[in-house]
Amino acid sequence: MKTPKTLAMIETQTLDELGHHFERNLNFHVDSEGRQFWKIDGPEIASLAKLDRLVRLVLETDLVPFRIRVTMRWESVTVPDVFGRNHRVRQPRYVKVAAPNSFSNATEGLANFFSSRELRGGLTVLQQSNPAANQLLHAPHIRLFMDVFFRHRISECLGGAMDTLVDAEGHTRAEIYNDFSANFHRAMRDSESLRQEWHNWNxxxxxxxxxxxxxxxxxxxxxxxxxxxxxxxxxxxxxxxxxxxxxxxxxxxxxxxxxxxxxxxxxxxxxxxxxxxxxxxxxxxxxxxxxxxxxxxxxxxxxxxxxxxxxxxxxxxxxxxxxxxxxxxxxxxxxxxxxxxxxxxxxxxxxxxxxxxxxxxxxxxxxxxxxxxxxxxxxxxxxxxxxxxxxxxxxxxxxxxxxxxxxxxxxxxxxxxxx
Structure with a gap:
């Protein structure tokens, strides 16, 4: 996909405010006389603005949001001696530590987005099992995000600390987020129709x-x-x-x-x-x-x-x-x-x-x-x-x-x- 400068984009703040307004109307029910109205338990449209912001950040950079380094930490462990008596000793352990990639505003913004767990909250509007949410037709870039997201391991390990191990191979949550960002960036870059579809949508x-x-x-x-x-x-x-x-x-x-x-x-x-x-x-x-x-x-x-x-x-x-x-x-x-x-x-x-x-x-x-x-x-x-x-x-x-x-x-x- 070509440079986003050619896209007819809409400001993130405008989308956020637009989301709250449209959610107010979409989830309101007015009685037959038009005099009483109440809010139904419908999709949180405003959360789409969060996902839109994520897509733009990924589109802006091909660098990963987290820097991963291996460091040694000393920890106390209990070990038995030759006589079977337990002793507390200090042993080194090598662990992976994640830190936000401050190379650019985009990488740092992505790291902050993932660390704040905004992604989990933004996904409620995409739940196809919800009859109301299933009525929604999303913008082309959100549809591509859904396609990549639900086929990636990130969908199974949201939330929690970035340094937490999430599988038997020793991958941390930050590494999964890095891999998703790279995959999604490639998907947008390689799409031949996304730029035109997104432009036409807006x-x-x-x-x-x-x-x-x-x-x-x-x-x-x-x-x-x-x-x-x-x-x-x-x-x-x-x-x-x-x-x-x-x-x-x-x-x-x-x-x-x-x-x-x-x-x-x-x-x-x-x-x-x-x-x-x-x-x-x-x-x-x-x-x-x-x-x-x-x-x-x-x-x-x-x-x-x-x-x-x-x-x-x-x-x-x-x-x-x-x-x-x-x-x-x-x-x-x-x-x-x-x-x-x-x-x-x-x-x-x-x-x-x-x-x-x-x-x-x-x-x-x-x-x-x-x-x-x-x-x-x-x-x-x-x-x-x-x-x-x-x-x-x-x-x-x-x-x-x-x-x-x-x-x-x-x-x-x-x-x-x-x-």
């Missing part, structure tokens, strides 16, 4: 993130201040279980959600009294193992335009003598009635921090507020890059992330007429 997520960044920059430049509304939208009260349902049922359920999304986007463009004129938005379809697919929808309103809309609705409600429903609930109710025909439901992202975590941004974000603007890009970036970390084996082709399409400007040619 490419769509990179493009999504770049498009998202440009979309947000244009909105802030145009409006100066945005008001952010996150909703999680469900198309039906009963959705397919992605572990136990037939594949055909899963695909049909996803198609229904996509149809509802299309109707919602069409209605959104024709309802400025609720959505303002040309609001920004970001949508993503994410799976939940026991709850099927759901639509994560983020609206990015011009704050000034939204205030005008809300002022008009306040006046209208006063004239009719009715209590004005919160705007977020108006949007959610519009989804339920107009996109799903009354069959769906919604959850507000600002209603419970468990849904998205405490770092998600809700409400007004000014263009000059660097911190909140950065958090907004970061949180929406999780939606853009979800499929870079892991996917489901039965995910059919199609879009899982989207933004408003930019209108193409047509050039006007000046026609010349004779006078």
């Amino acid at each position: 490419l769509g997520s990179h493009e999504n993130a770049a498009n998202l960044s440009r979309h947000l920059d244009r909105l802030f430049e145009k409006h100066g201040s945005l008001t952010v509304l996150h909703l999680r939208l469900f198309h039906a009260k009963e959705r397919t279980n992605l572990i136990t349902s037939p594949v055909e049922a899963q695909i049909q359920d996803l198609q229904m959600l996509r149809a509802c999304r299309t109707r919602f986007l069409d209605r959104l463009r024709r309802k400025p009294a609720l959505f303002t004129d040309e609001p920004g938005y970001v949508w993503a379809i994410l799976p939940s193992l026991e709850g099927g697919y759901d639509l994560h929808f983020t609206l990015l309103f011009s704050t000034v335009a939204l205030r005008r809309v809300l002022a008009d609705k306040t006046v209208e409600a006063g004239q009719l003598g009715v209590v004005l429903q919160d705007h977020a609930d108006q949007v959610g109710a519009y989804w339920v009635q107009m996109a799903t025909g009354g069959q769906g439901s919604y959850l507000r992202g600002d209603a419970n921090a468990v849904l998205y975590g405490p770092d998600w941004v809700h409400g007004e974000v000014r263009a000059d507020d660097v911190e909140r603007r950065g958090k907004l890009m970061k949180s929406l970036g999780y939606l853009a890059m979800r499929r870079a970390l892991v996917r489901l084996k039965n995910e059919p082709p199609g879009q899982y992330f989207g933004l408003p399409e930019r209108k193409v400007r047509r050039s006007r040619r000046r026609s010349r007429t004779a006078h």
Whole structure:
């Protein structure tokens, strides 16, 4: 495999944060009314970031993570004399001692990784005996890691001190780790397809993130201040279980959600009294193992335009003598009635921090507020890059992330007429 500089890689920290976000969604179950939700005992997706880091370290160097030296140690032993009496004596013993290879950051990082026993914790997500974990489709480099790992002796001797002997031939655990690192490095180097497959796997997520960044920059430049509304939208009260349902049922359920999304986007463009004129938005379809697919929808309103809309609705409600429903609930109710025909439901992202975590941004974000603007890009970036970390084996082709399409400007040619 050629140099990793040509690969469209994603930063390890980004993958770690992405893993926690995707795990939060994948292992959550929402009831049929969309009002109660709880965490299931699903795979620890965040641990994939640890394995990704290991792969990158092995790829970076062909040197072993541990230096092995033989040293003599004196130890007290009990030996009998000619009369059968036991005596304590000191005898030399030769032992192997392992130390981290400090030749480079990569070798030292590998040694620290193995010594900290992070590898054992990261393997839980690869357990094919777990029905939930068995639904996952891993990235090409993780699949190659699994192939090499489970055929190597390292899979039988994880954990414990590096100097511990692990077989009758006198091999230490550090030597087994060294041998695995060398074997895995060769497997990646000799693979003719890994570089291209890994690049292609990440490419769509990179493009999504770049498009998202440009979309947000244009909105802030145009409006100066945005008001952010996150909703999680469900198309039906009963959705397919992605572990136990037939594949055909899963695909049909996803198609229904996509149809509802299309109707919602069409209605959104024709309802400025609720959505303002040309609001920004970001949508993503994410799976939940026991709850099927759901639509994560983020609206990015011009704050000034939204205030005008809300002022008009306040006046209208006063004239009719009715209590004005919160705007977020108006949007959610519009989804339920107009996109799903009354069959769906919604959850507000600002209603419970468990849904998205405490770092998600809700409400007004000014263009000059660097911190909140950065958090907004970061949180929406999780939606853009979800499929870079892991996917489901039965995910059919199609879009899982989207933004408003930019209108193409047509050039006007000046026609010349004779006078």
